[in-house]
Amino acid sequence: MSGKIIFFEESNFQGRSFECVSDCSEIASHLSQCNSCRVESGTFIVYNQPDFMGQQYLLTRGEYPECTNTFGFNDCIQSCRIVPAHRGLFKMRIYERPNFEGQMHELTDNCNSIQDNYHMSSMQSCNVMEGYWMMFEQPNYEGRMFFLKPGEYRNLREIGSNDMKFNSIRRITES
Structure with a gap:
């Protein structure tokens, strides 16, 4: 599994940041809130509640400057899970x-x-x-x-x- 996502406290990649390369069950233990993110590699599922609960959204490589509007979350991102690469049949x-x-x-x-x-x-x-x-x-x-x-x-x-x-x-x- 290889992937990297960077979470930012404020919209438009402002404020403190937290780099994540694996599953994270509680982003709040690293940042007071998460309102933007950048996926540098890999694919991630983000959740609007801790412990991989609540609404989900699939993120691929790219920039997400305003999480609440982009994902339709009422709140900011609270946890994330990396999606392992799958090569083969589905x-x-x-x-x-x-x-x-x-x-x-x-x-x-x-x-x-x-x-x-x-x-x-x-x-x-x-x-x-x-x-x-x-x-x-x-x-x-x-x-x-x-x-x-x-x-x-x-x-x-x-x-x-x-x-x-x-x-x-x-x-x-x-x-």
């Missing part, structure tokens, strides 16, 4: 109901609309076999998002919120 199974029940489809590529492409009224569980993925609340990779690493997700409502539905999925191919 594979996941999505299910219509919790506990891997109901209609099932296997994905190896991005899906801009689960309902349109697979005629599923809902996606409530999944099994990520290979690669790292982002699920989005709305079609065409919009709305709130959620990071998925390899593993079983028996009830997606438990990881999001009870009213959240996932309608599109994208592979994380940048490193």
